[in-house]
Amino acid sequence: MAIVYNEKTGIFTLNTKNTTYQMAVDKYGTLLHQYYGIRILGEDLNSLFVKNDRGFSPNPHEAGIDRTYSLDTLLQEFSGYGDGDYRLPSICLVNGDGSYAFCGRVSGHRIYHGKYTVEKMPYLQEQDGDTVDTVEIYLTDKVTGVDVTLLYGVFEEKDVITRAVRITNHGTKKIVLEKAMSVMLDFIDSDYDFIHFGGRHAMEHEYHRQPVSYGIQSIGSTRGYSSHQHNPCAILCERGATEESGDCYGFILEYSGNFLCEVEKTQFRQMRLNMGIHSQQFRWNLEVGDVFHTPEVIMTYTDKGLTSLTHKFHDVLRSNLYRGKFMNQLRPVLLNSWEAVYFDFNEEKLLEIAKASLNMGTELFVVDDGWFTNRNSDRSGLGDWEVDLEKLPHGLGWLSEQVHQMGLKFGIWIEPEMVSQKSQLYKDHPNWAYMIPGRSPVQGREQLVLDLSREDVRDYLVEKMNHIIETSKADYVKWDANRHLCDVFSDRIYENRQGEILHRYILGLYDIMDRIILTHPNVLFEGCSGGGGRFDAGMLYYQPQIWGSDDTDAIARLKIQYGLSFVYPSQCIGSHVSVCPNHQTGRTVPLRTRAITAMHGTFGFELDPALLSEEEKTMCQEYAKIYKANAAIMLEGDYYRLSNPYEQNAYTAWMHVSKDKTKAVVSMVRTESQGNALIYYVKLKGLKNDAMYELQDGRRFSGAALRKYGLPITWDIKEYEAMQYYLHQVK
Numbered sequence: 001m002a003i004v005y006n007e008k009t010g011i012f013t014l015n016t017k018n019t020t021y022q023m024a025v026d027k028y029g030t031l032l033h034q035y036y037g038i039r040i041l042g043e044d045l046n047s048l049f050v051k052n053d054r055g056f057s058p059n060p061h062e063a064g065i066d067r068t069y070s071l072d073t074l075l076q077e078f079s080g081y082g083d084g085d086y087r088l089p090s091i092c093l094v095n096g097d098g099s100y101a102f103c104g105r106v107s108g109h110r111i112y113h114g115k116y117t118v119e120k121m122p123y124l125q126e127q128d129g130d131t132v133d134t135v136e137i138y139l140t141d142k143v144t145g146v147d148v149t150l151l152y153g154v155f156e157e158k159d160v161i162t163r164a165v166r167i168t169n170h171g172t173k174k175i176v177l178e179k180a181m182s183v184m185l186d187f188i189d190s191d192y193d194f195i196h197f198g199g200r201h202a203m204e205h206e207y208h209r210q211p212v213s214y215g216i217q218s219i220g221s222t223r224g225y226s227s228h229q230h231n232p233c234a235i236l237c238e239r240g241a242t243e244e245s246g247d248c249y250g251f252i253l254e255y256s257g258n259f260l261c262e263v264e265k266t267q268f269r270q271m272r273l274n275m276g277i278h279s280q281q282f283r284w285n286l287e288v289g290d291v292f293h294t295p296e297v298i299m300t301y302t303d304k305g306l307t308s309l310t311h312k313f314h315d316v317l318r319s320n321l322y323r324g325k326f327m328n329q330l331r332p333v334l335l336n337s338w339e340a341v342y343f344d345f346n347e348e349k350l351l352e353i354a355k356a357s358l359n360m361g362t363e364l365f366v367v368d369d370g371w372f373t374n375r376n377s378d379r380s381g382l383g384d385w386e387v388d389l390e391k392l393p394h395g396l397g398w399l400s401e402q403v404h405q406m407g408l409k410f411g412i413w414i415e416p417e418m419v420s421q422k423s424q425l426y427k428d429h430p431n432w433a434y435m436i437p438g439r440s441p442v443q444g445r446e447q448l449v450l451d452l453s454r455e456d457v458r459d460y461l462v463e464k465m466n467h468i469i470e471t472s473k474a475d476y477v478k479w480d481a482n483r484h485l486c487d488v489f490s491d492r493i494y495e496n497r498q499g500e501i502l503h504r505y506i507l508g509l510y511d512i513m514d515r516i517i518l519t520h521p522n523v524l525f526e527g528c529s530g531g532g533g534r535f536d537a538g539m540l541y542y543q544p545q546i547w548g549s550d551d552t553d554a555i556a557r558l559k560i561q562y563g564l565s566f567v568y569p570s571q572c573i574g575s576h577v578s579v580c581p582n583h584q585t586g587r588t589v590p591l592r593t594r595a596i597t598a599m600h601g602t603f604g605f606e607l608d609p610a611l612l613s614e615e616e617k618t619m620c621q622e623y624a625k626i627y628k629a630n631a632a633i634m635l636e637g638d639y640y641r642l643s644n645p646y647e648q649n650a651y652t653a654w655m656h657v658s659k660d661k662t663k664a665v666v667s668m669v670r671t672e673s674q675g676n677a678l679i680y681y682v683k684l685k686g687l688k689n690d691a692m693y694e695l696q697d698g699r700r701f702s703g704a705a706l707r708k709y710g711l712p713i714t715w716d717i718k719e720y721e722a723m724q725y726y727l728h729q730v731k
């Protein structure tokens with residue numbers, strides 16, 4: 001059992017292979033946080049913590065005249081409200097009598113083998129070979145009867161602990177939740193850097209690393225989706241932590257909606273991290289007997305730097321999150337029609353592209369946006385989902401058959417959550433879209449968001465989408481969502497419940513994905529929200545890959561994919577070769593660089609083959625072969641960042657190494673030309689020092705030498721050019 005409770009000392013010890021997490025119930029029933037770090041020997045660390053009488057840090061009633069006991073200074077597991085802890089709270093609620101207070105004291109616990117579940121939301125599940133244990137700890141407010149259950153799932157071999165919270169109203173009056181975090185983690189010190197990822201549409205997942213500074217720093221989304229602007233994950237690492245060394249704590253929220261991650265450096269230079277649903281426009285009514293579930297957070301810790309943190313995250317996301325069968329399967333090389341033709345196509349053109357793509361190593365042909373009625377631009381048509389017989393006179397089923405007959409799989413684009421005001425659906429059901437009565441709705445790509453908190457809307461979408469998938473005999477579906485939520489008001493929900501809609505929207509989304517995606521286990525789904533606007537672990541529960549960004553420029557992608565790599569495995573990142581000059585940046589980059597960059601993710605094409613020469617098509621075929629030949633290393637192996645594109649302007653390099661360290665692929669892109677150019681030797685990682693590796697040209701080097709000197713970006717590689725080394729162990 002990875003979880004031990006000591007009755008005498010009141011200490012909970014959670015052990016994973018390399019880490020220990022320790023909590024203690026103190027004499028007043030407060031649940032203290034005592035330790036999270038490298039594995040210790042089970043000792044009680046409580047006597048290490050110095051307690052002082054601190055001015056303006058009040059003492060709870062139970063402490064009597066003991067002025068050294070203050071919830072304002074103790075490290076805790078869940079911070080209540082109105083109990084004298086002025087740091088960031090885990091919860092904020094309004095009781096039936098109007099008071100703002102939650103004072104939770106431990107009233108019991110339960111330890112069991114296996115993993116707890118999270119109702120109606122994604123959560124990690126144990127797989128064969130995993131040892132997973134759970135502890136539930138109950139905190140009760142004796143005055144109101146409100147219960148908070150803290151859930152800890154311990155994935156022993158994976159060095160992962162998951163956290164979630166259940167709040168139950170066992171009182172006699174309704175309460176209203178205004179804040180309910182999934183995780184709180186207190187630290188005794190604060191000499192850490194806060195690493196997070198975010199940017200903007202077409203330049204998302206940028207890497208940001210800032211020292212934790214006095215006060216509060218936060219990232220989050222209030223846009224209804226996890227967003228391009230901030231990704232729902234964060235890392236706290238020691239100031240000097242590098243890829244190879246230093247304490248690192250990582251947090252991934254398995255949620256696709258509004259989120260908040262806040263880090264506070266306190267008056268006594270302690271640190272607190274909170275993560276969960278954003279509290280802006282969140283007001284959840286909890287009637288007597290009702291339960292509220294927060295989304296789950298995946299936590300890991302390592303003392304071995306950022307690469308080790310990445311490996312732990314990649315391993316657990318690859319094996320314990322996604323519900324389908326595709327995660328560790330080789331994905332088909334696809335050709336997507338979007339950048340090839342946008343809305344301007346007909347049956348003949350699509351079939352011409354599909355046919356031409358056969359000579360490029362393509363295995364799946366995807367018809368992106370524009371196949372349905374009233375959709376010749378992004379100004380209309382969403383919602384009706386009837387095939388446009390002017391563009392596709394024989395229908396989707398026929399088109400799909402033709403593509404199948406060519407030996408290709410067939411894929412289709414959908415955007416279920418939206419409606420255009422210029423659509424029949426909107427005419428028939430204007431109240432199905434979010435709008436505030438008396439106000440004109442805010443426009444975003446001239447489309448509105450459907451109210452997924454409504455069951456009738458969800459039923460409509462499930463029926464429509466399942467029909468499209470079945471009649472088109474789709475092997476692949478791209479699920480897009482191209483605006484954020486505004487005017488969030490539902491006429492199905494009582495006035496005083498409007499603060500529930502943003503979360504109910506996400507619950508509705510998960511419900512329709514349960515009923516559409518999980519009922520088509522043989523269809524590969526790819527998530528998308530104007531690129532990576534909803535690139536989160538909540539979506540990865542349903543979809544094994546997500547389109548990384550609408551920016552397909554290989555050089556921009558280096559930074560985008562670098563940011564994603566910290567948390568998300570390569571097989572989750574949709575990445576395609578497109579034409580040059582690039583449609584987003586206007587940059588021209590050699591085909592080989594575009595291909596090597598796309599090999600970091602689920603390799604594919606997004607271009608009109610008619611624009612390629614025969615030689616280029618043959619090159620594409622070669623790249624598809626290389627991708628497939630090395631895919632196993634990428635799907636199952638370890639990922640190493642060999643440079644930081646935010647610090648090193650001259651090149652970007654990364655490598656994938658098989659778990660047994662016998663094979664590796666090293667990718668390098670020169671990103672800056674120099675007069676009398678410097679030769680960069682890129683030091684390799686993850687190889688066995690005492691093994692001999694052979695490169696594709698027959699040269700042999702030991703792992704030790706490759707670690708010390710690395711491999712050069714050769715002289716012939718000019719700006720924006722790329723190269724790959726393939727290594728296999730020979731001795």
Ligand code: DGJ
Nearest residue numbers: 338368369528530531550
């Ligand atoms: C945004 C996506 O990111 C693109 O790849 C494309 O599918 C368009 N939407 C279609 O409207």
